[in-house]
Amino acid sequence: MRVDPTLRQALGDGNGFDASSCLNCGSCTALCPLGLELFPRKLFRYALLGARDKLVENTDTVYSCLLCKMCEENCPAGVHITDNVRALRVYLGREVFHLGPRGV
Numbered sequence: 001m002r003v004d005p006t007l008r009q010a011l012g013d014g015n016g017f018d019a020s021s022c023l024n025c026g027s028c029t030a031l032c033p034l035g036l037e038l039f040p041r042k043l044f045r046y047a048l049l050g051a052r053d054k055l056v057e058n059t060d061t062v063y064s065c066l067l068c069k070m071c072e073e074n075c076p077a078g079v080h081i082t083d084n085v086r087a088l089r090v091y092l093g094r095e096v097f098h099l100g101p102r103g104v
């Protein structure tokens, strides 16, 4: 796994990504109606570790989120999960789809 030390800053700057309080407990993954093994716990871990390639590999997963907040309502650490998903979309929109700064 290649580490991009600039990833966290790129995700945070203007996008508001913040999963620093995540306990990696897996409640979000267990409750998500999409039933995707990775989502959102592991994707946040990739972001925190600077694993840019792993995020890019999982672009479809990031865009499949329904923004229903089932995960967020039950997160013991109060992580703003859907805001983080939006931040990942803005980042991937820029990096993968070459969209503008607001991801459109």
Ligand code: SF4
Pocket: 021, 022, 023, 024, 025, 026, 027, 028, 029, 040, 041, 044, 071, 074, 075, 076, 077, 078, 079, 081
């Ligand atoms: S439920 Fe919250 S604390 Fe637990 S893994 Fe998901 S984001 Fe992290």
Ligand code: SF4
Pocket: 031, 032, 033, 034, 039, 040, 064, 065, 066, 067, 068, 069, 070, 071, 072, 081, 082
């Ligand atoms: S907001 Fe997204 S990640 Fe969270 S439970 Fe809903 S579909 Fe799953």
